[in-house]
Amino acid sequence: xxxxxxxQYALRFISGKYQGGEFPLRMDREIxxxxxxxxxxVLVEDMVSxxxxxxxxxxGQITIQDLGSxxxxxxxxxxxxxxxxxxxxxxxxxxSIIKLVAVDGAGLAxxxxxxxxxxxxxxxxxxxxxxxxxxxxxxxxxxxPDLLQLLSTSRKSGVLAVRSDLGVGKxxxxxxxxxxxxxxxxxDLAPRKAIYRLLTWSSGTFELExxxxxxVLEEIKETTEALLMEGVRQxxxxxxxxxxxxxxxxxxxxxxxxQPPLRDLSPAELDVFQLVxxxxxxxxxxxxxxxxxxxxxxxxxxxxxxxxxxxxx
Numbered sequence: 001x002x003x004x005x006x007x008q009y010a011l012r013f014i015s016g017k018y019q020g021g022e023f024p025l026r027m028d029r030e031i032x033x034x035x036x037x038x039x040x041x042v043l044v045e046d047m048v049s050x051x052x053x054x055x056x057x058x059x060g061q062i063t064i065q066d067l068g069s070x071x072x073x074x075x076x077x078x079x080x081x082x083x084x085x086x087x088x089x090x091x092x093x094x095x096s097i098i099k100l101v102a103v104d105g106a107g108l109a110x111x112x113x114x115x116x117x118x119x120x121x122x123x124x125x126x127x128x129x130x131x132x133x134x135x136x137x138x139x140x141x142x143x144x145p146d147l148l149q150l151l152s153t154s155r156k157s158g159v160l161a162v163r164s165d166l167g168v169g170k171x172x173x174x175x176x177x178x179x180x181x182x183x184x185x186x187x188d189l190a191p192r193k194a195i196y197r198l199l200t201w202s203s204g205t206f207e208l209e210x211x212x213x214x215x216v217l218e219e220i221k222e223t224t225e226a227l228l229m230e231g232v233r234q235x236x237x238x239x240x241x242x243x244x245x246x247x248x249x250x251x252x253x254x255x256x257x258x259q260p261p262l263r264d265l266s267p268a269e270l271d272v273f274q275l276v277x278x279x280x281x282x283x284x285x286x287x288x289x290x291x292x293x294x295x296x297x298x299x300x301x302x303x304x305x306x307x308x309x310x311x312x313x
Contacts, residue, residue: 009062009087010103011055013120015137015206016096017045021120024103024113030056031113033093034067040113041120047071047094055085062100064091077149090142092150095135095208097142136207139164144199145228145235147206152176152224157211164204169194172212178224180216188287191220192227196292199231200238234294245297248283251312252276252300260306269308272299276309 011023023041025031031040034052043052049069056063065082066073074092075083085091091098139147139162148171151160155176162169172180181194189197220227246252254277265273268291275285282300289296303309 008102009057010101011041011091012099012101014090014097014099014141016094016135018043018096018120019137021116022101022103023116023120025055025057025062027057027060030054032067034069042117043094043096045094045096048096052093053091062086069093072154074150074154077146077153079153090146090150092154097135097137097147097150099141136205139201139204139206144201144206145232148178148224148228151208152178152228156208159209159212160206161209162198162201162204162206164201166201166204169198169201171195171198172216173224174211176224178227179219181220186287187217190290191216191218192222193292195220195227196231196234196294199228200235200293234292237294238297241297241301244301246282246300246304246311248286250282251280252282252285252309253280253312255307255310258308260308264306265303265308266299268295269299269302272296273303273308276300276303280312 008027009025011025013019013021023031032051032054033039033041033043033048034050035042035044035048036050039051047070049067049071051067052069053067053073054065056065062085063082064073064075064080064085066080071094072079074080075085075089085100087100087102089100091100135156137147142150144162148160151173153176157174157176160171160173162171167184169183170181170185171178178195181191181198183189183194183197254273262270262273272285272289272291275288279285279288285300286293286296291299300309304311
């Protein structure tokens with residue numbers, strides 16, 4: 001029977017109520033996803049329609065179709081009616097982010113759909129419930145630029161809390177638009193700078209908390225799409241020069257005696273030079289600078305290369 005064939009792909013829940021669950025896909029099979037208890041994949045949450053979406057696996061192709069759901073179906077941040085899926089694609093249904101993954105070997109490949117549904121229910125039962133924890137996951141599974149694109153397109157509101165070894169970041173969203181951001185509640189980092197720095201974080205966890213309409217000192221006016229485009233550009237540039245940059249804990253100092261004249265420095269370079277003189281540590285200079293991390297890093301490289309500053313022992 002078709003149902004006994006080993007699947008080549010599976011749907012892996014990487015965020016939301018069913019995070020950690022996996023559902024096998026078999027060729028020449030259609031599965032209906034929704035809130036109704038008689039469907040193939042049941043997602044019990046308010047933002048999921050009774051019959052929300054259909055996934056078909058035929059002739060070696062996997063497609064997903066929205067079934068006129070109230071809140072829509074999204075693939076890689078785009079609201080869709082019907083689209084072909086490929087490995088790695090991320091689907092947003094309700095508060096669940098689902099990734100299409102290849103599977104091999106035994107284990108999931110031999111799991112029946114009934115067993116997969118049972119495991120999903122068990123996973124959901126273990127997770128805290130309630131309005132305060134609607135969506136959470138790992139940024140290793142879904143990088144922040146991709147996650148923010150999904151939240152923007154689906155017009156989510158709330159505070160995206162990101163926790164990592166680097167600190168705690170918070171991104172405030174109103175109907176998908178970022179209007180404020182902070183890291184460790186620090187006022188040293190302007191909201192845009194905090195956003196751009198958060199986009200460089202590659203490990204940690206996220207959780208979409210309820211909206212917080214507190215007054216903020218500086219509300220961001222750019223669209224989420226514009227912020228993400230600029231943030232990704234800066235991330236690419238930082239990655240290109242990161243091998244030339246000192247470690248974040250490195251101490252920097254002005255070279256004595258100073259040979260090149262200060263008048264040859266641009267205003268931005270002069271500001272960063274003064275921060276090096278005042279604070280010394282690379283990370284503190286980055287934090288205190290009014291410039292973005294990329295602009296500050298570029299200024300530090302220029303000052304090092306032109307012998308205004310040096311790494312100290």
